[in-house]
Amino acid sequence: MFKEERAEAMFNWDMIGSIAEGRPNLGTTMDVSVYRLMQFTLRDVLIQELGVDAADRIFYKAGELAGRELFKSVITQKADFAAFIQELKDLLLNLKIGILRIEKSDLEKMEFTLTVAEDLDCSGLPVCEETVCTYDEGFISGLLLEFSGRRVVVKEVDCWCSGDRVCRFEVRPAA
Ligand SMILES: [Zn+2]
Secondary structure, eight states, X not given: OOSSOOSSOOOOGGGGOOHHHHOTTTXXXXXXXXXXXXXXXXXXXXXXXXXXXXXXXXXXXXXXXXXXXHHHHTOOOOSOHHHHHHHHHHHHHHTTSOEEEEEEEETTTTEEEEEEXXXXXXXXXXXXXXXXXXXXXXXXXXXXXXXXXXXXXXXXXXXXXXXXXXEEEEEEEOO
């Protein structure tokens, strides 16, 4: 699983395991601080070892893989865009990832503006004038790639960390 070298992603949803079986007393949820502790220490070490650009690239790519696999394994509404977005909104809410809103949507041009409030990755962090939700950028791109078959570039333009109350993402078709 994690001790095999690889050139391509080997992740699949089964790797998440049976949480209910493995954690009969503790259950399927835990504190957000634990998620952030893991993500931010990992990111800190990646930056130390590889630099900011490579760390960002890895986070984006991992987020994209997560979005693709979530779409394949969890999303059931794979044909109608409005139904897909509604299911995604409900899922992100139920999983307590964040509160998704679509501000602008043009499926033909593959141009979207969307916001995530109470984002798992950044809401409540100290303001530092950076947009930090690189994993989320990749995550959104992976979901849209699987839905549409088209590659997009997702850029976070507002973030809790840059002083905003929501994270705002601009989606454009990949060149
Ligand atoms: Zn953010």
